[in-house]
Amino acid sequence: MSEDNIIEVENLVKKFGNFTANDNLTFTVKKSEIFGFLGANGAGKTTAIKILCGILFPTSGNVIVAGFDIYKERNIIKQNIGYMSQGFSLYEDLTVKENIEFYAGIYGVKRKEIKIRLDELVDKLQIHDLKNKFVKDLPLGWKQKIAFSVAIFHKPKIVFLDEPTSGVDPITRRQFWDLIYEAVESGITVFVTTHYMDEAEYCDRISIMVDGKIDAMGTPTELKTMYKAKNMDEVFVKLARKQTEEIK
Amino acid sequence: MKRFRAFLNKEFLHIFRDVRTMMILFLIPVFQVLIFGYVIKNEVKDAKVAVLDFSGDAMTAALVSKLDAANDIEIVKTFSSYDQIEASFRANEIKAAIVFENNFAEKFNSKKTVDLQIILDASDPNLANLLNSYISAIANNYAQDKNIGAAKINVSVEPRMLYNENLSSAYMFVPGTMALILMVITALMSSISIVKEKEMGTMEILLVSPLKPIQIIFGKLAPYAILSIINAVSIIIIGNLIFGVPVLGSPLLLLFVSFVFILMALSLGLLVSNIANSQQVAMFISMFGLLLPTMLLSGFIFPIKNMPLALQYFSYIIPAKYFLTALKSIMLKGLGISYIWKEVTILILMTIAFIGISIKKFKIRLDS
Numbered sequence: 001m002s003e004d005n006i007i008e009v010e011n012l013v014k015k016f017g018n019f020t021a022n023d024n025l026t027f028t029v030k031k032s033e034i035f036g037f038l039g040a041n042g043a044g045k046t047t048a049i050k051i052l053c054g055i056l057f058p059t060s061g062n063v064i065v066a067g068f069d070i071y072k073e074r075n076i077i078k079q080n081i082g083y084m085s086q087g088f089s090l091y092e093d094l095t096v097k098e099n100i101e102f103y104a105g106i107y108g109v110k111r112k113e114i115k116i117r118l119d120e121l122v123d124k125l126q127i128h129d130l131k132n133k134f135v136k137d138l139p140l141g142w143k144q145k146i147a148f149s150v151a152i153f154h155k156p157k158i159v160f161l162d163e164p165t166s167g168v169d170p171i172t173r174r175q176f177w178d179l180i181y182e183a184v185e186s187g188i189t190v191f192v193t194t195h196y197m198d199e200a201e202y203c204d205r206i207s208i209m210v211d212g213k214i215d216a217m218g219t220p221t222e223l224k225t226m227y228k229a230k231n232m233d234e235v236f237v238k239l240a241r242k243q244t245e246e247i248k
Numbered sequence: 249m250k251r252f253r254a255f256l257n258k259e260f261l262h263i264f265r266d267v268r269t270m271m272i273l274f275l276i277p278v279f280q281v282l283i284f285g286y287v288i289k290n291e292v293k294d295a296k297v298a299v300l301d302f303s304g305d306a307m308t309a310a311l312v313s314k315l316d317a318a319n320d321i322e323i324v325k326t327f328s329s330y331d332q333i334e335a336s337f338r339a340n341e342i343k344a345a346i347v348f349e350n351n352f353a354e355k356f357n358s359k360k361t362v363d364l365q366i367i368l369d370a371s372d373p374n375l376a377n378l379l380n381s382y383i384s385a386i387a388n389n390y391a392q393d394k395n396i397g398a399a400k401i402n403v404s405v406e407p408r409m410l411y412n413e414n415l416s417s418a419y420m421f422v423p424g425t426m427a428l429i430l431m432v433i434t435a436l437m438s439s440i441s442i443v444k445e446k447e448m449g450t451m452e453i454l455l456v457s458p459l460k461p462i463q464i465i466f467g468k469l470a471p472y473a474i475l476s477i478i479n480a481v482s483i484i485i486i487g488n489l490i491f492g493v494p495v496l497g498s499p500l501l502l503l504f505v506s507f508v509f510i511l512m513a514l515s516l517g518l519l520v521s522n523i524a525n526s527q528q529v530a531m532f533i534s535m536f537g538l539l540l541p542t543m544l545l546s547g548f549i550f551p552i553k554n555m556p557l558a559l560q561y562f563s564y565i566i567p568a569k570y571f572l573t574a575l576k577s578i579m580l581k582g583l584g585i586s587y588i589w590k591e592v593t594i595l596i597l598m599t600i601a602f603i604g605i606s607i608k609k610f611k612i613r614l615d616s
Contacts, residue, residue: 050452054456055455055456075458075460078457081456083452083453085449085453086449087448087449089448089449089450089453090450091258091448093261093262093265093266094262098261102255103453104254105250105251105253105255105257106251106254106255106458107251107458108251108458
C-alpha cells in the first residue's frame with residue numbers, strides 16, 4: 001500500500017444472489033482528500049460504503065482501509081473511521097449533549113477529553129442554547145451538522161458520509177460543506193456519496209458509478225475536459241447516454 | 249467496558265425518558281396484579297342460596313342453620329314451591345337452591361338415607377361446581393355427625409385442597425400474572441427497542457462503531473433484565489402482602505427460576521426483533537405470538553387438562569407453562585430444585601434454541 005493512499009480497493013465484487021451490486025471496483029483514496037462517490041440511486045454506492053465500513057463482507061476482492069485489511073482487521077478499522085448515514089442517525093429522545101457523549105463513549109474517548117472537545121464544538125457551532133435541547137426539536141439543518149460533528153468527534157482518519165445532504169435546502173448544504181472543508185483541513189479524509197451533481201464540484205476527486213461499475217474517475221476538471229462538459233451535471237448526462245447507446 | 253457503559257447509559261435514558269415505557273414497566277404490573285387479584289375471582293364468597301323445605305322439621309332447620317353459618321354461603325330466602333325458585337333464579341337473586349323432601353328427619357332416622365336436591369345456576373359453571381361440592385360437603389358432614397353411634401356408618405369422602413386450602417384464586421393469578429408481565433416487559437419491550445434502532449437507522453451506526461454486535465445486543469437486553477427482576481420481586485411482595493400468597497420455598501430459587509424465564513423471554517424478544525422490521529410488526533408478533541399464548545395456553549387462566557387434545561400438545565411449546573409449574577412448586581408447595589429441574593432445563597434449552605435461531609438469522613442478514 002502506498003504511503004499516500006488511505007483506502008485501496010482492488011477488484012471488489014459484491015453479489016446478492018444473482019444480482020451484482022458492486023462489479024469489480026478498483027480505486028484508491030488519498031489521504032486528506034474529499035473523494036466523491038457519485039451515481040444514481042441503486043448504482044451500488046451504499047453497498048460499497050457498507051463494505052468499506054465493515055458492516056458487509058465483500059464477495060471477493062482486496063480492500064484496505066486506513067492501512068488495515070477489511071477481512072482480518074475490521075475491529076481496528078472501526079476505531080479509525082466515522083460514519084454518517086442518510087438518516088443523520090441521532091437519537092431523537094436524547095439531547096444534543098447526550099448524543100455526543102454517547103457516541104464519544106462508544107468510541108472510547110476519555111471522559112475528560114469528551115468535555116474539552118464538547119466545549120470546543122459548542123463554541124465552534126455556536127450551539128450554547130441548543131446543546132441541552134432534544135434532537136427531535138431541532139431543525140433538519142442542525143441535526144445534520146450535529147450528526148456530522150458526532151461522526152468526526154473521535155477524530156477518525158476517514159469519515160464516510162452516505163448522502164449526508166439529502167433533503168436539505170441549498171444554503172444549508174453549502175454550510176454543511178464548510179464543515180467538511182474544515183474537517184479535511186484537520187487531516188481527516190472524507191469519502192462522500194451524493195446524487196447532487198453540484199456537490200460533485202466541491203470534491204477533490206470523484207468516481208461515477210453506473211450499474212455497479214465505476215464508469216469514470218478523476219478530478220472534476222479532468223472529467224469535464226474529458227467529456228467536453230460545462231459542469232458535472234453534463235458529465236453525468238453524457239455518461240448515462242453512453243451507457244444507453246452501449247446497450248443498443 | 250467503558251464503551252459498554254456508555255451504551256447502557258443511553259439505554260436507560262431511552263427507558264426513563266419515555267412515559268409510555270415507564271408506565272408499561274412500573275404501573276401496569278401493579279395494576280395487573282391488583283386487577284387479577286381483586287376482580288377475577290373464582291372462589292365462593294357469600295353466595296346467595298335459597299331453601300325449599302317440604303319437611304320443616306328440626307333436622308332440616310338444623311341443617312339450614314349449619315349451611316347459613318358456613319362462611320361462604322348465605323341463606324337469603326325460604327320458599328314453599330319450585331316456581332318461586334325459578335323466578336328467583338331469573339331475577340338473579342340466588343345462585344343455588346336446596347330442596348329438602350318431605351319427612352326428612354323421619355326418613356333419615358328410619359332408612360338411613362334421604363334425598364336432598366341442589367339446584368344450581370350453571371350460567372356461571374365455575375361457581376356452580378364449587379357451590380355444589382361445598383353444599384354437598386356440609387350436608388355429608390352433618391349426616392355423618394348424626395350417624396355417630398349408629399350401626400352402619402357411611403364412608404364419606406372429604407376432600408382437602410392441598411397447597412391452596414381455601415381455593416383462593418390469588419394463588420393462581422399471582423404466578424400467572426408474573427409470567428404474563430415478565431413476558432410483556434422483556435420480550436415485547438426489548439424487541440421494540442431493538443427494532444426501533446433498525447427503523448431509525450441508528451443500528452447501522454452502532455454496527456459501524458467499535459462496539460461488538462454481542463455488546464450491542466447485550467446492552468439492549470440488560471436493562472430490561474434488570475427491570476424485570478425488580479418487577480418480579482415487587483409482584484411477589486404485592487401478592488404476599490395484599491393477597492397472602494406465600495413463598496414457602498427458597499426465595500433464592502424463586503429468583504433464579506424467574507431469571508431463567510426472563511432470559512428465555514429476552515431471547516424471544518431478540519428473535520422477534522430479528523423477524524420484525526418495524527415497531528408495529530414487533531408489537532403485533534409479541535402480542536399475538538407471545539402474550540396471548542402465555543395467557544390462554546399456559547394453564548394460567550384455563551386448566552390445560554380441560555383443553556382439546558391438540559391444544560394440550562401445543563401447550564408443551566409454551567414456555568410460560570413450565571415457568572408456572574415451577575413457580576407454583578416453589579411458592580405454594582415449597583419444593584426445591586430437585587422437583588423442578590425438568591422445567592428449568594426445558595426453559596434453558598428453549599433459551600439456547602431461540603438465541604441460536606437469532607444468531608443464524610442475523611448472520612444471513614449480514615451476508616445479504
